Amino acid sequence: MDWNTLLASRGARMKASEIRELLKLLDQPDIISFAGGIPDPTLFPAQAFAETFASVMAGPLANSALQYSVSEGYLPLREWLAARMAALGVPCGAENILITSGSQQALDYLGKLLLSPGDTAMVGWPTYLGALGAFNAYEPRYERLDPLDNRPAGELVDAAAPGAVKFAYLTPDFANPTGETLPLAQRHALLDRAEAMGIAVIEDSAYQALRYDGEAVPPILALDVARSGGIENTRTIYCGSFSKTLAPGLRVGWVCAAKPVIQRLVLMKQAADLHSATLNQIVTHQVAEKLFDRHVAGLHATYSARRDALLAALAREMPEGVSWTRPEGGMFIWLTLPEAMDGAALLARAIATEKVAFVPGGAFFADGSNRNTLRLSFSCASPSQIDEGMARLGRVMRSRLEK
């Protein structure tokens, strides 16, 4: 096999993310987009970041902020995160924290650590598209994760060949794409099942801090700690991120888990990119220490108003036969359309005729099923854009239904 043949053969391992390819088409200013699952950039604490970059670069840390640093991450940031995790019911130390370049990198490393080709990953149906992207590189099969699934654990293991199921992955709070939160009883059921199957649980907490109402449910890792008597006995790997609370462009996330997991991930990170950017970790630590809770409270006020506007507009504009989730936080509402209505076809028509955009739901299913679904993000739209956008979407849907 020569080089060009080899290279061509490697394309099959990867395919472009539909969402990111789609985003490239949305630069036209007259499109109202509910597609991008990104935070509103006008809400970033840019002034605090500017001041902190300036003070770090003018202070005694300047040279070390520009230098190589340890793969584990900046110790004061890891200590700050350990204290946050303790407040969430996960008593732990800095040695239980690894800093990653966003939680996306944690998903990649966990796939690399745990999956061999043909292994099985249990994921939500639907699930976060970026998780499928990260795991796909390691060529797993997928089984449907439903914590209340009444199949006995053994049946699942058998279906996948003994030992082939390696982990269950989920976003328990305000999931991307559904906006839904896993109730406490189902979190316990999931841990029961993971224990019976001898597998890990990957808890993606990207949106956890963005709860606007309702009662907080403890992280799965906190429940695991309480059941198993301490973080060192847990099987849950918690992936956190500053991307939705402070800013995604600095690429700072973290993993919280038992030390043997962290130690392996540290070696993996050392081999893969040495460490996350030193300066970004120092600045993130100082900004978080200064204003994290206050800033997140401000996000709650703005994002919850947008969610409310979207829920009200949906009630007003959606034709009969369309249903949707009512999330208590996060950035997303998930729509289920009449069976025969294809989300991708609807998108093509919505962009062409009404200049309104969203993400078709099929991409979020490991098998591409459930194409009569779509995801709306309310994070970047003003209430008036939301009203106008849903009026447009309603018109597109009704024109499809009338055919």
Place this chain on the structure above:
Amino acid sequence: MDWNTLLASRGARMKASEIRELLKLLDQPDIISFAGGIPDPTLFPAQAFAETFASVMAGPLANSALQYSVSEGYLPLREWLAARMAALGVPCGAENILITSGSQQALDYLGKLLLSPGDTAMVGWPTYLGALGAFNAYEPRYERLDPLDNRPAGELVDAAAPGAVKFAYLTPDFANPTGETLPLAQRHALLDRAEAMGIAVIEDSAYQALRYDGEAVPPILALDVARSGGIENTRTIYCGSFSKTLAPGLRVGWVCAAKPVIQRLVLMKQAADLHSATLNQIVTHQVAEKLFDRHVAGLHATYSARRDALLAALAREMPEGVSWTRPEGGMFIWLTLPEAMDGAALLARAIATEKVAFVPGGAFFADGSNRNTLRLSFSCASPSQIDEGMARLGRVMRSRLEK
């Protein structure tokens, strides 16, 4: 297999980098260390970085600098790099450049793209330890890369099973660890061989800009472009980095290659960490545009004086039977000791009795052979530390030889 058994079974894929573990022991201030292969932090253009962070964060790019961005990297930086590559004899466009989080990340992605377990990578004997670390995750075998090796290509392919050799990896300029540069004729010989074998060439150019004297040799990618009629026909993948010229802590590197390679790596990066930190790319671009050549000229003056001091001290202090390289650039000098002298044992004794440190050479060989070697880095030592350090090292060696 349960979760703990599974986790335990995954340790074998990774082992800690000897160098990084060693570095942790060198915090004692009275040790003179020639171990760390890192740039001198007092030489970073910290003032220019401080000003640029401040102006970007105060300007119209502030919000987008903190936001998600495209996986390919910041377009103005990619354009600046394409122009630099053209000046090095590689006419290309931004579409031939991917921004990575340091060139280490490029090595990880190339391993992920090209290696399956049992495949063969050809590497220098010795080679960059971090490349072995990155590739090891994909479980390759290693063959010795020697461009003038007179075995016919077919013999190598047969030894490794047909098609099993995937690429040759090397640092042609001022290599880590030897400091040596591959002459022009051998670069051509390497391309001849890669062509005959149908494999890729990974050109790690981390130190290329740090030439202090002698005549520059064109990058292998430039030779490949000239032979094959344009970058789109090349088999060479060039990995660059700002870590040794501007600052490593921001984690900005790049890959330059034919578009099909870049496109696959972009998808891989999208799945693995979405993109490198947006702000860091913007700031690196502006600082590079402002002062790259001038700043690198200053590094040449300082580092070449340190290299000269180390060469002079070696001539003065080394016992008979020790030989060393005379690099025209970079940060490293490589010592070959008398056959019976073990670099690792020498290090243990050097730290204990004379408080002087270096990196034993065995770690740089894929098979751990050639233990009678060591690497000295002159990047962070003053001429007086160099004089004192080599006097100490000479004493330790002589005490070993007298036994």
